[in-house]
Amino acid sequence: MRKKQSFILIILCVVSMLVVSACSQESTGGEGESNGNDDKVYKLKIGTALTDSDPIYQGLVDFKEQVSERTDGKVEFEIFGSGSLGEDNDLLEQAKVGTNVAVLVDSGRLADMVPEIGILAAPYIVNNFDEANKVAKSDLFKEWSDKLAEEHNLKILSFNWYQGERHILANKPVMTPEDLKGVKLRTPDAPIWLETMKSMGATPAGMAWSEVYPAIQQGVIDGAEAQHPATYGAKLYEVISDISKTRHFQLITGLVTSDQWMKDLPKGYQEIILEEALKAGEKASHNTEDMLADFEQKMIDEGVEVHEVDVEPFKKSTEAVYDKFDGYQELREEIQTIIQE
Incomplete structure (x- = not known):
């Protein structure tokens, strides 16, 4: 009789343990979906070419602090400015193989993997942050983002980090495309950027x-x-004399990391990171807009001459860029439709 009672007691204990285990698994949402109740700390290194005087860099600091607060310090970001973590393309390659790095990058560099996304780096494609942000939040952009994750293991946390209009920096005024003949200009090493500089008359x-x-x-x-x-953060006002406001690019960038690194996080942490990346990008972008005139005045005070330029000749010269890339003329029409909706 005692043996029978002992056997029944053992069975009840086993059943009880299984029930507790199942409930625990359900409460955490299963593997990779918990809200992070364990003691593990997840670390991510964020690289950018920007300096700490840039409102976008300051936005990254806000992003870091908000995520740390909401995860009770279980997700830690370390920010590396001035390109100290490495060149953008190198960081993208590291993220592709699952390294815990992220980089603030333009769509031109992502176009090597998803060609369509490079249209956001095309000349005069949008006129301001609001238009660029509308495209970045569209279903069309989501298709590109999903493709980047599925085929290249790169996750866009948010693509609403607006850095401003880009202009020509030189030691002479540039008022027409003809003024760029024989002028060797630095531009990011991405096909859409290089072709744009060529079309404007420069040697990229x-x-x-x-x-x-x-x-x-x-x-x-x-x-x-x-x-x-x-320009101000890199102190280029010390080695140039003129800024010609061609406004050829509206620079909107994205924070990109390893898709696998994100998937390895508890589900709750993934949601927090995506939410805070959007908030921080939006706030930093508006801060950038508010500070552009101040940066310009600071460089004028340093002795740089700033020239207002008739952009129409530059727009006309860059039309040829859209014919250099398959489907870009059609994509430009789609983007105009999105902007006007």
């Missing part, structure tokens, strides 16, 4: 942003093209 030179200052100083290049916050 792809190089890392951190190399631009000494390259101009030493006469390796004649100038560059960039947005005001980056």
